[in-house]
Amino acid sequence: MGAAKKIWNEMEVAAEARENGSTEFLSSPLIVDTSLSLPLMTPRVIALCKDLFKQWSKLDDSRFSVDTVSGGITNLLLKVTVKEESGNDVSVTVRLYGPNTDIVINRQRELQAIKYLSAAGFGAKLLAVFGNGMVQSFINARTLTPADMRNPKLAAEIAKQLRRFHQVEIPGSKEPQLWNDVSKFFEKASSLKFDEIEKQSMYETISFKEVQKEIVELKELAGHLNAPVVFSHNDLLSGNIMVNDEQEKLYLIDFEYGSYNYRGYDIGNHFSEYAGYDCDYSLYPNKDEQNHFFRHYLRPDKPEEVSDQDLEVLYVEANTFMLASHLFWALWALIQAKMSPIDFDYLGYFFLRYNEYKKQKEMCVSLAQSYLSRSGRGGHCC
Numbered sequence: 001m002g003a004a005k006k007i008w009n010e011m012e013v014a015a016e017a018r019e020n021g022s023t024e025f026l027s028s029p030l031i032v033d034t035s036l037s038l039p040l041m042t043p044r045v046i047a048l049c050k051d052l053f054k055q056w057s058k059l060d061d062s063r064f065s066v067d068t069v070s071g072g073i074t075n076l077l078l079k080v081t082v083k084e085e086s087g088n089d090v091s092v093t094v095r096l097y098g099p100n101t102d103i104v105i106n107r108q109r110e111l112q113a114i115k116y117l118s119a120a121g122f123g124a125k126l127l128a129v130f131g132n133g134m135v136q137s138f139i140n141a142r143t144l145t146p147a148d149m150r151n152p153k154l155a156a157e158i159a160k161q162l163r164r165f166h167q168v169e170i171p172g173s174k175e176p177q178l179w180n181d182v183s184k185f186f187e188k189a190s191s192l193k194f195d196e197i198e199k200q201s202m203y204e205t206i207s208f209k210e211v212q213k214e215i216v217e218l219k220e221l222a223g224h225l226n227a228p229v230v231f232s233h234n235d236l237l238s239g240n241i242m243v244n245d246e247q248e249k250l251y252l253i254d255f256e257y258g259s260y261n262y263r264g265y266d267i268g269n270h271f272s273e274y275a276g277y278d279c280d281y282s283l284y285p286n287k288d289e290q291n292h293f294f295r296h297y298l299r300p301d302k303p304e305e306v307s308d309q310d311l312e313v314l315y316v317e318a319n320t321f322m323l324a325s326h327l328f329w330a331l332w333a334l335i336q337a338k339m340s341p342i343d344f345d346y347l348g349y350f351f352l353r354y355n356e357y358k359k360q361k362e363m364c365v366s367l368a369q370s371y372l373s374r375s376g377r378g379g380h381c382c
């Protein structure tokens with residue numbers, strides 16, 4: 001391994017030192033223009049890597065290769081591979097934040113979370129930050145498909161990992177952020193103006209009075225559940241879960257939306273993602289599939305010993321907060337429709353999520369209400 005291992009070790013040592021709070025992140029003020037084509041962007045990414053990692057500063061540019069890993073709907077992710085003089089390759093990922101994403105993503109919150117989550121063994125290691133992005137270790141694993149998530153073995157592993165994730169303690173306020181975020185999104189989403197006439201007229205069909213009423217009622221109902229609050233991932237879709245099949249190792253990645261939140265929200269949001277990229281909500285997990293997940297979440301060591309009562313509590317939480325996740329991503333989509341330069345039908349996505357919310361509302365609300373009346377709580381709710 002020689003020099004390659006040395007460079008890697010130096011990067012990891014620096015990253016670990018920062019995780020222990022002993023130094024700042026490696027950082028550079030450089031910004032890489034995300035509107036450039038990959039060939040034009042490549043020399044700038046190489047210059048950035050040389051600026052950040054002094055061990056690479058004297059290497060010839062021909063030793064670097066830069067490829068696109070994913071142009072997600074939020075960021076651009078690049079893989080940079082450096083060929084060592086010894087012939088060994090070292091790879092890192094360079095994540096370029098999408099323009100205007102700081103409106104929906106709290107970058108300070110994300111960096112703080114990465115520090116502690118990565119120390120607890122979650123996700124990729126944070127190696128450095130720069131003007132409009134961050135450099136992380138490259139994970140050798142495949143990304144899950146939506147169908148993988150309902151594979152019983154993988155679902156059990158996701159549940160187990162999510163339990164561990166929820167046990168990580170992140171310093172700072174432990175207040176659940178869901179309703180703060182929804183309310184911030186609502187403020188922005190309800191006062192947009194689109195230049196395109198078609199978009200503006202579609203936007204004008206939305207009744208924000210109705211949306212606000214839905215938010216207030218759901219918040220009140222959910223409040224009666226007294227749901228446990230944990231540090232949540234909040235965006236556990238298949239693209240944010242990777243698996244190395246040989247090592248049977250599962251990775252939860254991308255903590256952009258992570259915050260203290262209701263555990264049921266994280267799980268309900270994850271279940272909504274069974275719908276996949278085509279948003280086929282008929283793929284939402286049935287009660288047996290949900291219970292399988294809950295058993296492994298609640299008792300990874302003895303899933304069969306979870307009581308019916310504990311299963312019911314989590315079932316009610318997950319399916320009530322699933323409604324909240326539709327509202328959250330619907331409002332998020334409206335903001336993106338205005339702010340994001342990415343060519344995606346965000347306005348259409350608002351309607352997909354909001355209509356699904358309306359479709360599921362009655363069933364989920366009556367599930368929660370009948371649970372609350374049986375358990376003698378929340379007498380006058382809703």
Ligand SMILES: Nc1ncnc2c1ncn2[C@@H]1O[C@H](COP(=O)(O)OP(=O)(O)OP(=O)(O)O)[C@@H](O)[C@H]1O
Nearest residue numbers: 069070072073074075093124137138139143239254
């Ligand atoms: N450290 C990593 N190593 C290897 N591959 C990665 C790494 N991080 C992300 N990926 C791959 O890149 C894809 C996109 O990553 P990520 O979700 O972080 O980007 P994103 O821009 O936030 O995407 P989206 O907005 O669509 O959620 C992942 O699905 C995964 O396949």
